[in-house]
Amino acid sequence: MPDLAYAAAIVRRSPLTVVVALVVVLLGVNLGLSPTMLSGHQLPNTVNLLVPSVLVAMASVPAVMSGRGGIDLSVGPLLGFVNVVLVGVLVPHSLGSVWVSLPLLLAIGAAIGLVNGIAIAYGRLQPVVVTLGSYLVLSGLALVVMPQPVGVVPHWVTYLSGAWLGGYLPRSLLLVVGALVLWRFLHHRGAVGTILATGSDDRAAFTSGVRVSRVLCLAYASGGVFAALAGIGLSVLIGSGDPTVGRQYTLAAVAAVALGGNALIGGRGTMVGPMLGASSLFLIQTMLSSLKVSSLWIQVVYGAVLLFAVCGNAMLATRLSARPKAGLA
Amino acid sequence: MINSEIQDVTLETAEAGVGETPVAVSAIVEARGLSKRFGATRALVDGSLSVAPGEVVALLGENGSGKSTLVKLLSGVLSPDEGQILVGGTVVRLRSPRAALAAGIVTVFQEILAARDRSVLDNLWLGHGSPVLSRPAVADRRRLATEAWRRLSAQDVDLDRPLGELTLMEQQICVVVRALLRDPKLLVLDESTSTLDVELRDRLFDEVRRRAADGMGCLFISHRMDEVMAIADRFVALRTGQVVGIRRRGEVDARELIRLISGRDVEAGARRTGTGRRGAPAVRLDDVTLRPGTRPFTATVSRGEIVGLAGLEGHGQDELIRCLAGLHTPHSGRVYVAGPKGRADDDPAAVTNYRSGVARGVVYVPRDRKVEGMADVLPIIDNYSMPTLKRDRFAGVLRPRRTKSRFQRDARTVNLTPGRQDSIGRLSGGNQQKVIIARWLAAEPRVILLNDPTRGVDLKTKHELYDVFRGLADAGAAVVMLSSEVDELVHLMDRVLVFHDGSLSAELAADDVTPESLVSAYFGSPAVVAGGH
Numbered sequence: 001m002p003d004l005a006y007a008a009a010i011v012r013r014s015p016l017t018v019v020v021a022l023v024v025v026l027l028g029v030n031l032g033l034s035p036t037m038l039s040g041h042q043l044p045n046t047v048n049l050l051v052p053s054v055l056v057a058m059a060s061v062p063a064v065m066s067g068r069g070g071i072d073l074s075v076g077p078l079l080g081f082v083n084v085v086l087v088g089v090l091v092p093h094s095l096g097s098v099w100v101s102l103p104l105l106l107a108i109g110a111a112i113g114l115v116n117g118i119a120i121a122y123g124r125l126q127p128v129v130v131t132l133g134s135y136l137v138l139s140g141l142a143l144v145v146m147p148q149p150v151g152v153v154p155h156w157v158t159y160l161s162g163a164w165l166g167g168y169l170p171r172s173l174l175l176v177v178g179a180l181v182l183w184r185f186l187h188h189r190g191a192v193g194t195i196l197a198t199g200s201d202d203r204a205a206f207t208s209g210v211r212v213s214r215v216l217c218l219a220y221a222s223g224g225v226f227a228a229l230a231g232i233g234l235s236v237l238i239g240s241g242d243p244t245v246g247r248q249y250t251l252a253a254v255a256a257v258a259l260g261g262n263a264l265i266g267g268r269g270t271m272v273g274p275m276l277g278a279s280s281l282f283l284i285q286t287m288l289s290s291l292k293v294s295s296l297w298i299q300v301v302y303g304a305v306l307l308f309a310v311c312g313n314a315m316l317a318t319r320l321s322a323r324p325k326a327g328l329a
Numbered sequence: 330m331i332n333s334e335i336q337d338v339t340l341e342t343a344e345a346g347v348g349e350t351p352v353a354v355s356a357i358v359e360a361r362g363l364s365k366r367f368g369a370t371r372a373l374v375d376g377s378l379s380v381a382p383g384e385v386v387a388l389l390g391e392n393g394s395g396k397s398t399l400v401k402l403l404s405g406v407l408s409p410d411e412g413q414i415l416v417g418g419t420v421v422r423l424r425s426p427r428a429a430l431a432a433g434i435v436t437v438f439q440e441i442l443a444a445r446d447r448s449v450l451d452n453l454w455l456g457h458g459s460p461v462l463s464r465p466a467v468a469d470r471r472r473l474a475t476e477a478w479r480r481l482s483a484q485d486v487d488l489d490r491p492l493g494e495l496t497l498m499e500q501q502i503c504v505v506v507r508a509l510l511r512d513p514k515l516l517v518l519d520e521s522t523s524t525l526d527v528e529l530r531d532r533l534f535d536e537v538r539r540r541a542a543d544g545m546g547c548l549f550i551s552h553r554m555d556e557v558m559a560i561a562d563r564f565v566a567l568r569t570g571q572v573v574g575i576r577r578r579g580e581v582d583a584r585e586l587i588r589l590i591s592g593r594d595v596e597a598g599a600r601r602t603g604t605g606r607r608g609a610p611a612v613r614l615d616d617v618t619l620r621p622g623t624r625p626f627t628a629t630v631s632r633g634e635i636v637g638l639a640g641l642e643g644h645g646q647d648e649l650i651r652c653l654a655g656l657h658t659p660h661s662g663r664v665y666v667a668g669p670k671g672r673a674d675d676d677p678a679a680v681t682n683y684r685s686g687v688a689r690g691v692v693y694v695p696r697d698r699k700v701e702g703m704a705d706v707l708p709i710i711d712n713y714s715m716p717t718l719k720r721d722r723f724a725g726v727l728r729p730r731r732t733k734s735r736f737q738r739d740a741r742t743v744n745l746t747p748g749r750q751d752s753i754g755r756l757s758g759g760n761q762q763k764v765i766i767a768r769w770l771a772a773e774p775r776v777i778l779l780n781d782p783t784r785g786v787d788l789k790t791k792h793e794l795y796d797v798f799r800g801l802a803d804a805g806a807a808v809v810m811l812s813s814e815v816d817e818l819v820h821l822m823d824r825v826l827v828f829h830d831g832s833l834s835a836e837l838a839a840d841d842v843t844p845e846s847l848v849s850a851y852f853g854s855p856a857v858v859a860g861g862h
Contacts, residue, residue, distance in 0.1 A: 189461045189464055189465075190463075190465045191460035191461050193447065193460075194455075196446065196447060197444040197447050197451060197452070198444075199446075200445055200447055201442065201443065201445065203442055204442035204443050205444065205455060206425075207404070207406065207436070207442050208430075208442070208507065209426055209427040209430040209431075209455075209456030210427075210455060218460070263446075267445075268446045
């Protein structure tokens with residue numbers, strides 16, 4: 001089947017093909033169903049809904065890349081915790097100004113990620129267990145700080161919910177841009193390559209002089225910063241504090257990473273893939289609600305699409321690796 | 330008698346020998362009285378060693394003699410329980426591989442340690458600088474990498490390809506070039522030549538000599554006596570964790586070194602003890618081509634003989650043995666295997682996939698046993714019984730006692746000493762290979778395909794394996810063995826098929842197999858005799 005072989009060659013060159021195709025198709029369907037989705041009137045709402053999902057997917061990427069069963073389950077609760085700290089602690093103490101609260105929140109994200117990283121790298125604990133622990137701790141702490149959804153966000157967060165250029169440039173995109181700038185910087189400095197190399201073979205990295213433990217800490221800490229940005233995105237979206245909403249983001253983030261074509265065993269993957277993965281999950285949701293499908297079905301469709309996409313990627317990839325590898329007898 | 334001879338050359342004599350060198354030339358790296366134990370096992374006892382600038386020191390010893398431990402101590406992977414390491418005359422503590430690299434001790438480990446998902450370029454510069462704090466100079470890195478790669482291999486490489494897509498040999502080149510790019514003061518090569526073909530190995534030796542002339546020291550470890558004799562200025566022999574002798578080049582021959590290492594008299598080459606009896610053909614290759622445009626060839630392998638497959642790496646011998654196993658499809662032509670009683674000609678069944686081969690009594694021992702041959706964490710006996718477990722059923726229930734008795738029988742045949750509940754991942758390479766061979770003995774194979782089975786195996790175990798292979802052939806099996814080792818081909822094989830450019834280039838009968846005839850056949854022409862082997 002030459003067509004499949006050709007498709008396989010494309011996927012090989014770019015593992016993003018499947019997810020890009022998915023996003024394009026879903027976007028087409030959505031525009032067919034509600035042509036006004038991208039109008040200046042609706043675009044800011046659409047983007048504001050999308051931003052936390054994209055950022056939280058970004059937050060899970062470095063941990064997965066770093067290998068050794070790397071995963072960060074705590075990103076969802078961390079995003080909720082950041083929202084609660086902003087609305088429930090900083091604003092009441094008049095620390096809501098952007099120059100105080102923004103660095104503080106990012107530092108909280110980095111610190112929590114770092115704690116995860118230290119436990120995993122130096123404590124030699126399983127990432128699933130460590131981050132499940134911090135998942136529970138952060139979920140609990142959010143409820144302790146703020147038992148019910150209350151409060152208002154500071155002015156700068158409200159400002160981010162608006163848009164420039166008559167609605168065509170939503171300001172919440174600044175958060176995503178910020179995350180991308182940070183990632184780009186890490187890339188430029190060789191940190192992303194080192195995280196991936198560690199994820200691919202940590203013994204090779206160690207014996208080559210990579211300080212593997214520090215690299216793992218860096219991976220989890222940068223994920224924490226992205227999760228904090230996601231928390232700000234959530235505050236932009238809901239305009240108040242809510243201690244319960246964060247948790248549900250975790251599994252969607254893991255799904256987005258898988259959809260994006262990243263290897264869950266680490267060592268391979270991109271940042272754009274999971275961002276697109278999160279976008280396609282979002283588009284499925286909007287599509288189903290325009291079709292007036294019961295929201296109870298959303299999870300079912302999520303799961304089906306995830307399995308479909310992952311299988312598609314895997315099948316195309318296997319066809320390629322089926323060609324003989326000399327030497328590997 | 331032999332023991333007393335070795336006694337003469339213990340450490341004291343050795344130290345006197347070192348003392349003869351001018352004091353001004355201080356060692357690049359010196360190990361003093363290094364000891365390391367793991368639980369009750371003393372892996373290394375009072376290990377002392379020095380390498381002077383420009384000197385190539387061969388570290389010799391069987392598996393388990395303490396070589397790897399000494400290498401790991403020098404490269405910062407392990408810390409010694411006792412003793413000191415001096416670099417340039419000052420005592421250093423190598424707490425991590427990074428510290429050892431910073432001190433100029435660069436090691437190429439026995440295993441190919443590389444990030445297979447990452448590009449060649451990333452792998453070559455792995456561990457340089459500090460992520461976030463420094464910025465890699467990509468253009469310089471590309472240039473230096475290309476130059477170094479070309480100097481070693483005389484070939485160009487696509488630096489952006491993921492390393493996992495390269496052949497085993499190219500991956501090995503990658504880890505060697507990675508070490509060279511660090512401009513080592515002391516280069517430690519631990520079995521780094523086992524996947525290289527003859528040509529590349531010679532190029533590596535040239536590079537080592539070139540750098541040694543500029544003052545680099547080299548610690549060289551290999552199980553191949555010809556390599557050791559070719560490159561080393563000094564030989565340090567280890568046995569059961571202790572240095573048992575230090576000799577200079579010219580003072581010893583290969584035979585004496587082997588005696589020093591093993592503590593007993595073993596012939597340098599394997600003995601050929603074949604009965605010379607040939608049975609019926611067991612495997613027939615009919616007009617096979619391995620690649621498009623290559624010359625088709627026909628060959629048979631009979632029961633009772635050991636046929637060697639040889640050639641420079643990547644010239645088709647590997648594809649052929651995989652075709653025989655049903656793991657690879659020839660470009661054209663067919664592979665036939667005889668039935669239980671019949672001859673290949675009378676009862677031809679084509680091997681088209683792995684299962685059809687297995688059904689005909691073909692077993693395949695892969696080259697990369699770590700990846701393809703064993704379940705690392707499982708005990709020996711489970712690794713042994715995996716493919717033949719069905720036989721231990723009684724009324725549908727597994728009888729562990731049957732497995733155990735079968736294991737005891739086959740373990741004796743291959744002379745396997747560790748207990749059956751030890752996990753296979755912790756055995757030496759030689760013992761792992763024994764387990765895998767015992768596993769296939771249990772299947773009572775008619776055709777045994779061995780893909781470089783003695784790679785990374787120490788000399789004593791090698792000889793035991795040769796005896797096992799010969800025993801299998803004498804018992805009526807057809808043995809096909811890919812080998813990259815000239816000694817082995819010369820001394821063990823009844824016949825050698827040499828491959829060049831994807832086709833059979835020469836078929837040598839036992840008496841015609843010499844290092845010279847092999848090397849000339851490797852290069853596809855009887856006129857090119859590289860000699861000097």
